[in-house]
Amino acid sequence: xxxxxxxxxxxxxxxxxxxxxxxxxxxxxxxxxxxxxxxxxxxxxxxxxxxxxxxxxxxxxxxxxxxxxxxxxxxxxxxxxxxxxxxxxxxxxxxxxxxxxxxxxxxxxxxxxxxxxxxxxxxxxxxxxxxxxxxxxxxxxxxxxxxxxxxxxxxxxxxxxxxxxxxxxxxxxxxxxxxxxxxxxxxxxxxxxxxxxxxxxxxxxxxxxxxxxxxxxxxxxxxxxxxxxxxxxxxxxxxxxxxxxxxxxxxx
Numbered sequence: 029x030x031x032x033x034x035x036x037x038x039x040x041x042x043x044x045x046x047x048x049x050x051x052x053x054x055x056x057x058x059x060x061x062x063x064x065x066x067x068x069x070x071x072x073x074x075x076x077x078x079x080x081x082x083x084x085x086x087x088x089x090x091x092x093x094x095x096x097x098x099x100x101x102x103x104x105x106x107x108x109x110x111x112x113x114x115x116x117x118x119x120x121x122x123x124x125x126x127x128x129x130x131x132x133x134x135x136x137x138x139x140x141x142x143x144x145x146x147x148x149x150x151x152x153x154x155x156x157x158x159x160x161x162x163x164x165x166x167x168x169x170x171x172x173x174x175x176x177x178x179x180x181x182x183x184x185x186x187x188x189x190x191x192x193x194x195x196x197x198x199x200x201x202x203x204x205x206x207x208x209x210x211x212x213x214x215x216x217x218x219x220x221x222x223x224x225x226x227x228x229x230x231x232x233x234x235x236x237x238x239x240x241x242x243x244x245x246x247x248x249x250x251x252x253x254x255x256x257x258x259x260x261x262x263x264x265x266x267x268x269x270x271x272x273x274x275x276x277x278x279x280x
Contacts, residue, residue, distance in 0.1 A: 030260040032057035035108040037100065039091055039149065040118030042069025044218030045168060048248035049115055049255045054082030056256055058113070061104045063087040065118075091118045091145030092137075101152045110160060113259045114153040116146045116190075117168040120223040122180040124231035135182045142186035147193060150208070154197070157206045165208040166258045167194050168251070171274050174212050177238025180231050191270050198268030207267045209258045214274025215239070216246040243275040 036053050040046040042064035050062045054077045062077070064070040067088035077084040085107050089096045104111055120141045122134055150165055157163025172178035173187030191210060198208040254273050257263050272278050 029057035030256060030262065031113070034058045034112040034259070035061075035104065035110050036113035036115060036259065037061045037063060037104055037111060037149075037153075038115040038117055039063045039089065039100075039145075042066040042073055044220065045213065045216060045248045045251045046115075046117040047073050048252035049117060049168075050084065051077060051082075052249070052252040052256055053113075053115075053259070054080070054084055056260070058259075059108050060084040061087055061100070061107070063089045063100055063118075065090050089118075091149065092140035094148055097145065097148050097152060100149075101156065105156075111153060111156050111163065113164045113166065114149060115166045115168065115255060115259065116149055118145065119168070119170070119220065121220055122182040123224055123227045124180040124235055125182065125228040126231045126234070127181040129228050129231065130181050138182040139186050139189075142183065143189045143193075146190050150193070150197060154201065154206060157201075158204060160205075162205040163207075164259050165194075165197065165206070166255050167208070167210040167270075168255070169194070169210045169212050169270060171212050171214045171272060171278055173210070174270065174272065175238065175278055177235060179235065180228065194270060195268045202267055207263070209263070209266055209268065210270035211251060211254055211258070212270050212272040212274065212278070213251050214246060214272070214277040215242050216248060216251060218248060241280040242277050246273065246275065 038050045041050040041062040070086040074084040074086040173191040194210040
């Protein structure tokens with residue numbers, strides 16, 4: 029029970045990596061807020077967790093909307109009285125467009141979900157953590173936040189921004205009992221590809237050279253195991269790091 033009596037929010041937790049993180053957090057003793065725009069999916073995850081002896085509640089959040097995020101944290105405090113861990117997992121892909129093809133609409137939407145939503149959630153959580161004197165943030169970023177040949181311009185830039193935000197936050201609050209780390213998954217078997225529309229032929233062709241070096245696809249549980257470690261006291265001396273979980277992909 030590595031997360032016994034901890035309270036954790038996991039965004040984008042109705043499927044994929046978020047679902048695995050929420051389930052494993054619950055198994056390790058955490059009380060979990062399963063948050064997702066897909067509320068029916070979130071409720072299904074919660075039902076499975078609670079039937080397995082865990083403790084979870086569902087929340088519908090569009091992370092691009094500030095009012096939804098504020099409601100998420102309010103419901104968490106009302107249900108469990110505190111917050112120990114925030115896992116920013118929700119995210120969307122772009123259409124592999126290079127900068128010469130990206131539209132303002134696509135750019136703004138990708139950044140609203142992948143970057144601004146993460147910043148706002150971190151801002152709310154940080155102020156809760158400062159009052160408590162402790163707290164942990166785990167940002168599920170991407171290998172695209174460390175390299176340029178993993179996605180289109182908008183996604184790559186949005187994830188690089190969260191990499192910088194993670195490091196900055198860790199440094200700023202290192203003496204305030206707050207830790208902030210990130211995970212940079214390689215290709216993982218999830219449904220994030222369903223968020224891709226109007227894929228750029230040129231961009232996809234160029235990205236294939238980077239994607240083609242991927243050793244293998246990962247399983248969501250492999251990311252969840254790292255998320256548990258980073259959320260637990262076992263990683264108490266780790267702060268400001270973005271750890272690749274990619275079978276060695278970025279080593280190429």
